[in-house]
Amino acid sequence: MKTFIKKRLLRIAVPFLLWSVLYNLFPWLTGVLGLPQSTMSDVFAYAPIDASQSFSDAIKNIALIPFQFNVYTxxxxxxxxLIGLYLYMPFxxxxxxxxxxRQKKIFLMFWSFSLFLPYAYSFFSPNLLGVSAWNTFGTLYYFAGFNGYLLLGNYLVNDVKEWKWCKTIILSLPVFAIGYIATYIGFKTMTANPECSEQEMELFFLYCSPNVALMTLAFFLVIRKVRVKSKRMILMLENITKCGLGIYxxxxxxxxxxxxxxxxLAIPVFLRIPVTAVIVFVICWVFVSACYKFAPKYSKWIFG
Structure with a gap:
C-alpha cells in the first residue's frame, strides 16, 4: 500500500497541485503584465470575458484546490x-x-445497467432506485462509475482470449458504430434546443454511458490486437506514454x-476542432518531451 502510494499516487498528486496553482495564478500574471481581462477568455474556453485578475482571487482559488476545480482548471x-481511483485501487x-x-461477469452486468442511469434520470425521473433529496446512493450506486472500466479491462485482458483479426473487426465495427451513432444523434438532438443546458449538452458523451462504453470496448478490442515491430515507432509510443500526463x-x-x-490557416469549420487537437498535441508533446530530455529529474515531478 505504501509503495503504491509513493510510486503511483504521488506521481500524479504533485503535478496536479503544481499545475492547478499555475493555472490559477495565470489571471493574476496577465494583470501584472498589463494584458486585458479578455485574455482569459481567449486562453480558457470557460473563463468569462471580464475575469478577475486580482491576486486575492487567485489565492482564494488556490485555497480551494483540494475541493474543486474552476474555469481556469x-x-x-x-x-x-484519477486520484480517487488510485486511492480506491489497492482495495x-x-x-x-x-x-x-463468474463474479466479474455479474459485477459487469450490474455496471452495464448503471450506464443507463444518466438517461433514466434525465428522461424519466431523477428519483429512481431510491435516489431522493435525502439520498444520492441508489440501488446501483455501488456498481457505477469508472471502477467498471477497471474491471472490464481486467476481465478482457485476463479472462477473454484474443480473437482473430477477422472476428475482432466483424464484432468491433458494429459495436463502435452503434455507440457513435447514439452519441451523434443524442448530441445533435440536445443541441438543437437553443435552451439546452450544459448538463443536457454533455449527456450523450458522458464517459459512464452505454454508448461511450461501447465505443471504448470496440476500440480496446482492436488496439490489443495491434503488434508494433518498428523500433522507431516503439520508441515514439514509449515517449508519448511517458509524456502523456504532462501533455494533459x-x-x-x-x-x-x-x-x-x-x-x-482557414481550416474548414468541420475540421477545425480535429486540426486544433493535433496542433495542441504536437506543441505539448514537443515541450514536455524536451523537458524530460534536458531535466528528467525535475520533469518526473512536474509532469508526472
Missing part, C-alpha cells in the same frame, strides 16, 4: 477522478484478485493558441 476534473485490486470469472496537464494553456493557428 477545467481539465483537472480528470485528476480528481479494489484485492477484491478482483479473489473474484471468479499543460494542454489547456495551449488550446486557445491551437485554435487561433487553425483559424489563421
Amino acid at each position: 477545467v481539465p483537472m476534473w480528470y485528476l480528481y477522478m 479494489f485490486s484485492f477484491g478482483v484478485e479473489q473474484a471468479t470469472v 496537464m499543460i494542454h489547456y494553456f495551449i488550446v486557445g493558441l491551437g485554435y487561433a493557428i487553425a483559424d489563421a
Whole structure:
C-alpha cells in the first residue's frame, strides 16, 4: 500500500497541485503584465470575458484546490477522478484478485445497467432506485462509475482470449458504430434546443454511458490486437506514454493558441476542432518531451 502510494499516487498528486496553482495564478500574471481581462477568455474556453485578475482571487482559488476545480482548471476534473481511483485501487485490486470469472461477469452486468442511469434520470425521473433529496446512493450506486472500466479491462485482458483479426473487426465495427451513432444523434438532438443546458449538452458523451462504453470496448478490442515491430515507432509510443500526463496537464494553456493557428490557416469549420487537437498535441508533446530530455529529474515531478 505504501509503495503504491509513493510510486503511483504521488506521481500524479504533485503535478496536479503544481499545475492547478499555475493555472490559477495565470489571471493574476496577465494583470501584472498589463494584458486585458479578455485574455482569459481567449486562453480558457470557460473563463468569462471580464475575469478577475486580482491576486486575492487567485489565492482564494488556490485555497480551494483540494475541493474543486474552476474555469481556469477545467481539465483537472480528470485528476480528481484519477486520484480517487488510485486511492480506491489497492482495495479494489484485492477484491478482483479473489473474484471468479463468474463474479466479474455479474459485477459487469450490474455496471452495464448503471450506464443507463444518466438517461433514466434525465428522461424519466431523477428519483429512481431510491435516489431522493435525502439520498444520492441508489440501488446501483455501488456498481457505477469508472471502477467498471477497471474491471472490464481486467476481465478482457485476463479472462477473454484474443480473437482473430477477422472476428475482432466483424464484432468491433458494429459495436463502435452503434455507440457513435447514439452519441451523434443524442448530441445533435440536445443541441438543437437553443435552451439546452450544459448538463443536457454533455449527456450523450458522458464517459459512464452505454454508448461511450461501447465505443471504448470496440476500440480496446482492436488496439490489443495491434503488434508494433518498428523500433522507431516503439520508441515514439514509449515517449508519448511517458509524456502523456504532462501533455494533459499543460494542454489547456495551449488550446486557445491551437485554435487561433487553425483559424489563421482557414481550416474548414468541420475540421477545425480535429486540426486544433493535433496542433495542441504536437506543441505539448514537443515541450514536455524536451523537458524530460534536458531535466528528467525535475520533469518526473512536474509532469508526472
